[in-house]
Amino acid sequence: MKYIREEMAKDLRAVRGTHDILDGEIRRFDRVIDATRRVCALYGFEPLATPILEFTDVFKRTLGDASDIVNKEMYTFEDRGGDSVTLRPEFTAGVARAFITNGLAQRVPVKVYSHGPLFRYERPQKGRYRQFHQINAEILGAAEPAADVEAVTLGAHLLDALGLTGKTKLEINSLGNAESRERYRAALVAYFGKYKNDLSEDSRVRLEKNPLRILDSKDEGDRKIIVGAPSLEDHYTEDAARFFAAVRDGLEASGVAFAVNARIVRGLDYYCHTAFEFTTDLLGAQNAVLGGGRYDGLIEQMGGPKTPAVGFAAGIERLALLLEDAAAPTRPVALVPIGPAAERKAVSLARALREDGFPVDLGFGGNVGKRMKRAAKCGAFAAVIFGDRELESGSYSLKRLDTGAESPVAADALTEELRT
Numbered sequence: 001m002k003y004i005r006e007e008m009a010k011d012l013r014a015v016r017g018t019h020d021i022l023d024g025e026i027r028r029f030d031r032v033i034d035a036t037r038r039v040c041a042l043y044g045f046e047p048l049a050t051p052i053l054e055f056t057d058v059f060k061r062t063l064g065d066a067s068d069i070v071n072k073e074m075y076t077f078e079d080r081g082g083d084s085v086t087l088r089p090e091f092t093a094g095v096a097r098a099f100i101t102n103g104l105a106q107r108v109p110v111k112v113y114s115h116g117p118l119f120r121y122e123r124p125q126k127g128r129y130r131q132f133h134q135i136n137a138e139i140l141g142a143a144e145p146a147a148d149v150e151a152v153t154l155g156a157h158l159l160d161a162l163g164l165t166g167k168t169k170l171e172i173n174s175l176g177n178a179e180s181r182e183r184y185r186a187a188l189v190a191y192f193g194k195y196k197n198d199l200s201e202d203s204r205v206r207l208e209k210n211p212l213r214i215l216d217s218k219d220e221g222d223r224k225i226i227v228g229a230p231s232l233e234d235h236y237t238e239d240a241a242r243f244f245a246a247v248r249d250g251l252e253a254s255g256v257a258f259a260v261n262a263r264i265v266r267g268l269d270y271y272c273h274t275a276f277e278f279t280t281d282l283l284g285a286q287n288a289v290l291g292g293g294r295y296d297g298l299i300e301q302m303g304g305p306k307t308p309a310v311g312f313a314a315g316i317e318r319l320a321l322l323l324e325d326a327a328a329p330t331r332p333v334a335l336v337p338i339g340p341a342a343e344r345k346a347v348s349l350a351r352a353l354r355e356d357g358f359p360v361d362l363g364f365g366g367n368v369g370k371r372m373k374r375a376a377k378c379g380a381f382a383a384v385i386f387g388d389r390e391l392e393s394g395s396y397s398l399k400r401l402d403t404g405a406e407s408p409v410a411a412d413a414l415t416e417e418l419r420t
């Protein structure tokens with residue numbers, strides 16, 4: 001028997017890298033999501049919910065064979081019908097899939113935002129989990145730099161709405177267009193090729209598959225070599241340079257503070273032109289809070305119509321870690337009925353008070369002492385105590401729990417009294 005219990009207790013742990021979200025953390029989560037809804041509405045973004053589960057190809061074909069996500073981090077399995085499915089590791093590919101599946105190309109530009117859980121098989125640490133949550137926003141079907149400016153401005157506005165402007169900084173870069181990248185790729189292969197034996201194993205693979213991604217390496221040895229790497233800026237085509245200048249100019253016009261950092265490259269294959277990241281100094285190695293960029297080729301590559309697009313994602317856990325403690329929830333009124341008639345009355349009284357907007361705690365059972373304890377425990381500001389005597393006289397006994405003051409209140413004056 002004991003053995004069985006121990007086995008069960010072991011099985012009852014949450015899976016490594018996943019966590020239950022409760023108390024203060026879930027209130028901070030809700031604040032992030034509420035602010036997202038509010039700010040996204042100001043920018044005319046519509047909510048969109050895509051499935052957590054997609055066919056594996058949705059991610060595999062889009063994120064790039066050399067990406068960490070595809071190689072090491074996806075939760076992929078065969079379902080009972082024999083299809084390979086994957087728990088989404090990011091939003092954009094699923095949103096692009098939904099855009100194509102639902103024929104949204106008719107309505108461009110389409111501006112959508114989402115939030116929900118994502119799954120990556122990473123090494124868990126503070127601010128890095130295997131199930132985590134993001135808010136995500138995308139503008140689909142807009143090729144103009146003004147769309148990049150709006151996406152970045154929305155991100156900045158959102159952080160501002162959460163009081164995080166002072167805790168984060170924005171860096172932007174341009175990855176250029178396909179031609180710029182091809183030129184740059186050749187320059188990087190030539191440069192990193194010289195240091196091939198000093199690069200980390202991951203970066204040696206990247207050198208073959210996608211040398212640009214070496215710039216994103218967190219390996220210390222790599223970082224030293226990266227310092228001397230050629231810069232993308234010197235390889236922009238005229239169009240790419242003009243696009244980047246327009247984005248910078250737009251951001252200045254919108255009053256969003258930023259710095260250009262040539263080392264900002266997004267980790268995924270499908271990005272071009274603008275890449276941006278809001279980071280913080282307050283979360284150790286997990287410094288990325290909100291990141292995004294332009295991905296003009298993705299939807300066409302997935303088999304949809306040519307649809308230039310730009311968007312971003314932000315980690316809700318990391319945002320929540322940065323938030324000050326949320327204001328405590330509104331304190332309830334506790335009902336303390338004595339006897340069966342009062343018990344019955346409590347049900348309708350609770351309903352009436354709730355309709356008037358008061359949170360109400362019904363103790364469910366126990367004697368007066370037990371219920372008063374429960375009232376204190378749930379943080380009630382007042383207890384309404386009543387038995388047969390009070391029901392007969394049409395009044396309640398109202399006890400203020402902070403002061404202990406108790407006085408009778410006429411039934412029809414209760415709501416007003418509680419408001420004072």
Ligand code: ATP
Nearest residue numbers: 122127128129132267288289290291313314315318
């Ligand atoms: P990092 O460099 O920290 O691995 P990333 O570049 O992989 O981040 P993105 O794929 O751009 O991150 O996702 C956007 C945001 O999602 C990040 O800025 C971060 O806030 C959050 N995020 C990413 N991975 C995790 C994770 N494993 N746990 C919690 N939050 C995460």
Ligand code: MG
Nearest residue numbers: 068120122267
């Ligand atoms: Mg990552």
